[in-house]
Every structure is written in C-alpha cells, then in structure tokens.
Amino acid sequence: MSRAQAAAAEQPGKASLPRKQAILVFIGLMLAMLLGTLDTQIVATAMPTISGDLGGVEQFAWVSTAYLLTFSVTTPLYGKLGDLLGRKRVFIFAIAVFLLGSVLCGAAGSMTQLIVYRAVQGVGAGGLTVSIFAILGDLFSPREGARYQSYATGTFAVSSVSGPLLGGLITDHLGWRWAFYINMPVGALALFMVVSFLTLPARRGTPRIDYTGIIALGGAVSCLVLLTNWAGSAYAWGSAVIMGLGGATLALGLIWFFAERRAPEPVVPLRMFGSSTFNISNVVAFVGGFISIGALNYLALYLQMVTGTSPQNAGLLMLPMTAGMLLATMGTGHFMSKTGQYKWYPAASMAVSGLALYLLSTMTNSTSFALASAFMAVLGLGAGLSQQVTVVASQSAVGFQDIGAATSTVTFTRMLGTSLGASLFGVILNSGLADQGSKLSKGASISPQAVQHLPEAVKNAYTSAYADALSTVFLTALPFTVVGLVVALFLKKVPLRSGGGPGKPAEEGPDASDTEQEAATR
Numbered sequence: 001m002s003r004a005q006a007a008a009a010e011q012p013g014k015a016s017l018p019r020k021q022a023i024l025v026f027i028g029l030m031l032a033m034l035l036g037t038l039d040t041q042i043v044a045t046a047m048p049t050i051s052g053d054l055g056g057v058e059q060f061a062w063v064s065t066a067y068l069l070t071f072s073v074t075t076p077l078y079g080k081l082g083d084l085l086g087r088k089r090v091f092i093f094a095i096a097v098f099l100l101g102s103v104l105c106g107a108a109g110s111m112t113q114l115i116v117y118r119a120v121q122g123v124g125a126g127g128l129t130v131s132i133f134a135i136l137g138d139l140f141s142p143r144e145g146a147r148y149q150s151y152a153t154g155t156f157a158v159s160s161v162s163g164p165l166l167g168g169l170i171t172d173h174l175g176w177r178w179a180f181y182i183n184m185p186v187g188a189l190a191l192f193m194v195v196s197f198l199t200l201p202a203r204r205g206t207p208r209i210d211y212t213g214i215i216a217l218g219g220a221v222s223c224l225v226l227l228t229n230w231a232g233s234a235y236a237w238g239s240a241v242i243m244g245l246g247g248a249t250l251a252l253g254l255i256w257f258f259a260e261r262r263a264p265e266p267v268v269p270l271r272m273f274g275s276s277t278f279n280i281s282n283v284v285a286f287v288g289g290f291i292s293i294g295a296l297n298y299l300a301l302y303l304q305m306v307t308g309t310s311p312q313n314a315g316l317l318m319l320p321m322t323a324g325m326l327l328a329t330m331g332t333g334h335f336m337s338k339t340g341q342y343k344w345y346p347a348a349s350m351a352v353s354g355l356a357l358y359l360l361s362t363m364t365n366s367t368s369f370a371l372a373s374a375f376m377a378v379l380g381l382g383a384g385l386s387q388q389v390t391v392v393a394s395q396s397a398v399g400f401q402d403i404g405a406a407t408s409t410v411t412f413t414r415m416l417g418t419s420l421g422a423s424l425f426g427v428i429l430n431s432g433l434a435d436q437g438s439k440l441s442k443g444a445s446i447s448p449q450a451v452q453h454l455p456e457a458v459k460n461a462y463t464s465a466y467a468d469a470l471s472t473v474f475l476t477a478l479p480f481t482v483v484g485l486v487v488a489l490f491l492k493k494v495p496l497r498s499g500g501g502p503g504k505p506a507e508e509g510p511d512a513s514d515t516e517q518e519a520a521t522r
Contacts, residue, residue: 021197024196028197032191032194035095038159038166039180040163042170043118046170050176055110063115065226068229070120070122072412075126075412076217076405077267078090078127078130079134080210082130083403086200087138092191092195094128095124095128099188099191101118102121106177107177138200151330154326165316170182213256226245227245228416232430256268271402276492277397277492278393284386288387288417290418290477291477298429301429302372303318308463317373322380324381328384346484350481350484350488351485355382394410425473428472429473431469
C-alpha cells in the first residue's frame with residue numbers, strides 16, 4: 001500500500017483514486033460547475049422574453065428571488081450532509097433535483113409555475129457548488145488541490161461572461177424554453193462521469209442530524225436573503241417588513257447558535273471558528289463577493305446606459321475582466337501548488353480590487369471603451385487573486401470531518417456578500433440618480449435603447465447623471481476593500497499540506513508548530 005493510500009485509509013471518506021480516474025471525475029465536476037453557473041446567466045438574459053410570453057411582469061423579480069432563496073438556504077446544509085452521509089450521494093441528489101427543476105421550468109405554463117420550479121432548481125443548485133469544491137478536497141491534498149480549485153474558479157469566470165451571449169443566442173434561435181432544456185445533456189454527462197468514476201469509502205456509523213440547527217439556520221438565512229433583496233427596493237429600509245425581517249434573522253440566529261453548542265453533529269460546527277485562517281477566509285470571501293459580482297452588474301449598466309452599447313457587446317467588452325480573473329486565478333493556483341504558500345494572495349486581492357474600484361469611479365460618459373476595459377481587467381485580477389484561495393485555506397484550516405461544512409460556509413459567506421453588495425449598490429445608485437433629478441427630465445427609468453434616440457443635449461444629461469451615480473457606487477465600495485486588506489494581513493503563514501490529503505487542521509495538526517517555526521526562520 002502506498003503512503004498516500006495508507007493516509008487515506010486513516011481518514012474515512014477520503015478518496016484514493018488513480019490519477020487518470022481522478023482527472024475523469026474532475027472533468028465531470030467541471031461540467032457540473034459549468035451547468036450551475038451558466039444557468040443563472042442564460043436565464044437572466046432570457047427573462048424579458050419569458051415574462052413577455054408567460055405574462056405576469058409584476059412577478060418578474062420573484063423568479064430570481066425564489067432561486068436565490070432556496071440556493072442560500074440549502075448551501076450550508078449540503079456541506080454538513082456531505083460530511084455525514086457522503087459527498088457522492090449528496091452530489092447525485094443535488095444534480096438530479098437541479099435537472100428535474102430544469103425540465104419543469106422549461107415546461108412552465110405561467111409565471112407562478114416558473115417561480116415554483118425555479119425554487120426547485122435552486123434546491124439542487126445549492127448543493128452543486130458545495131459538493132464540487134468538497135469533492136475536490138477529497139480528491140487532492142490542499143497544496144495539489146489549489147491548482148484544480150483554480151480551474152473551477154476559472155470555469156465560473158468564463159461562464160459569467162459567456163452566459164449572457166449564449167443566453168441571447170438560445171433565446172433568439174431556439175426559444176426561451178431551451179434556456180432550461182440545454183441543462184439536460186450537460187447535466188447527464190456530468191452525472192455519468194462522477195457516478196462512474198468517483199469511489200469514496202462508505203461512511204461508518206449512524207449520522208445524528210441536527211434538526212433544530214437546520215430549521216433555525218434555514219429560517220435565519222431565508223429572512224436575511226429576503227431582507228437584502230427587498231431593502232431599498234421593494235420596501236424602505238426603515239419599513240415594518242424590513243425591520244421585522246431583521247429581528248427575525250437575529251432571533252433565529254441566536255436559536256441556531258445555542259442549538260449548535262449542544263448538538264452532537266452541528267450543521268455548522270462552531271469549532272471551525274476557532275481557526276483564525278478560517279475566519280479570515282470568510283471575511284475575504286464576503287468582501288470579494290460584495291465587490292466582484294456586485295460591481296459586475298453595475299459595470300453592465302454603465303456600458304449599456306452610459307456608453308450605449310448593446311447587451312451582447314457589453315458582454316464582449318467585459319471579456320478583459322474575465323481574462324484578468326483567469327490570469328490571476330490560474331497564476332495563484334499554480335504558485336500555491338508549487339510553493340504551498342497562500343498568505344499574501346488575499347491581501348493582494350483586496351489591494352488590487354481597491355485600486356480597480358478607484359479607477360472605475362473615475363469613468364465618465366466620455367471614457368473610451370479601451371480604458372474602461374482596462375479598468376475592468378484590473379478588477380478581474382483583484383477578484384481572481386482570492387476566489388479559490390479562500391476555499392483552499394478554509395479547507396486546510398479545519399479537520400477532514402468538517403471539509404464540507406467549511407466549504408459551504410465560505411460559499412454562503414461569498415453569496416451573502418454578493419446579495420448585500422447588490423442591495424447596497426442599488427440604494428446608492430437610486431439615491432445618486434435622485435440627486436441628479438434635474439438632468440433627468442423624462443425620469444430615470446428610461447431604457448438604454450431609448451436614451452440613444454434622445455436629442456443630443458438630453459442624452460448627454462442622462463449619460464452624465466448615470467456616470468456620476470455609478471462613480472459614487474464604486475467609491476462607496478472602496479472602504480470595504482480597506483477593511484478586507486487589514487483583516488487579510490493577519491493571515492498566518494502556514495504552508496498547505498502536500499501529502500496524504502486533508503487531515504487535521506493546519507493550525508492544530510501535529511506539524512503546525514514546526515511549520516510556523518520554520519516559516520519564522522525564513
């Protein structure tokens with residue numbers, strides 16, 4: 001028996017696969033990653049056509065809210081269930097539910113049905129990302145896995161920009177229902193490869209499910225997601241609905257906290273928060289989600305409303321951002337795999353992202369496409385420097401029995417940052433447009449296409465007002481990168497393990513003191 005196999009045998013649930021077999025599983029996981037990330041972008045592009053066909057425009061926002069809500073609620077649960085029941089079972093369940101939801105969405109006959117079916121899809125999607133990164137933690141040691149995690153992050157980056165282009169093509173040439181049906185062949189192939197080639201040792205013992213923790217956490221997350229999506233848009237920040245959701249989030253959060261202290265198998269083990277690396281990884285993930293995805297939405301608005309480009313061309317103009325993200329992601333993955341070091345990447349990510357936000361805030365209605373794309377490339381570099389680092393570092397900082405829970409917690413934290421960022425940016429944008437009201441003689445809700453047909457003086461007033469409001473949005477996000485930078489500087493310099501796969505936490509393992517002393521002498 002090899003040393004790696006011997007180490008794996010001591011860690012229940014740890015995969016010990018031949019290299020070729022592991023790569024085939026990895027390809028299947030990347031297909032599943034592509035499935036989940038492309039779906040959101042494709043459906044967002046098709047939604048105007050869908051709502052026009054099915055009617056019920058007033059329910060438009062609920063299609064995405066239902067998906068986000070069930071995705072958010074189930075993400076923390078899937079991680080722990082994977083730890084308890086086995087990640088292969090959880091992955092199969094998640095992708096099966098996602099594909100079922102896709103078929104139902106494609107056959108929807110009304111907006112109400114579509115909302116319900118998107119909620120079903122969200123239940124499956126919540127388990128896909130978590131299971132993918134957790135299985136990668138099973139297949140590869142943290143040091144080796146850094147390279148493969150970067151490929152997964154790169155897949156996400158590519159699909160984020162290519163999704164709108166593909167969504168437009170599918171909607172125009174095949175019909176909007178194929179925006180959902182297209183998931184079937186890709187999902188079936190991903191499922192086949194993972195089921196056929198992934199083998200994990202069976203979990204021993206009877207799992208003890210933390211029902212109180214699951215219900216309390218699910219309720220708290222539901223209230224928090226609704227709060228971040230409704231505050232400042234559907235309801236005023238000080239309204240009874242928003243205040244009630246805030247109070248419910250706090251109360252359910254406290255119930256969850258005390259339940260976790262007593263549960264034999266807590267859904268989110270509190271022991272993970274005893275690791276400073278785990279805590280810092282979550283802070284950086286939150287700030288990264290707050291900035292990168294939130295800014296991405298408003299960059300598209302800038303390109304369409306201020307520069308007058310089409311949605312399809314806007315996607316093309318954001319390719320430099322994707323290129324920057326890919327370059328940084330692949331580079332950090334390579335160097336982490338080669339050196340085992342990750343300490344400075346999160347700090348660099350926050351610093352570069354802060355620079356990017358400042359540069360983006362200087363854009364006006366006369367900024368050239370080339371300069372705007374260059375600024376977006378800088379933002380992509382900043383995002384790519386930390387995306388996979390937070391997952392790898394958090395997995396390395398906890399025990400093997402908590403890898404799923406750690407992965408889902410970081411994933412949820414990034415998603416929470418994205419939701420809060422989008423909500424806050426929206427409030428700031430609307431406030432900025434209200435301040436520019438004198439320039440917007442026809443109202444701020446005019447479409448980008450209509451703006452381009454206004455008289456030149458009125459058109460310049462609109463584009464200038466939006467450019468000024470978006471500048472404020474980017475400047476407001478800048479302090480968050482400063483907080484993230486300060487926190488990231490406290491990250492410990494503990495090398496990633498390079499053999500035997502995941503085991504004891506990096507900060508608590510038998511070699512932790514040795515590696516820290518060794519690092520101190522360098």
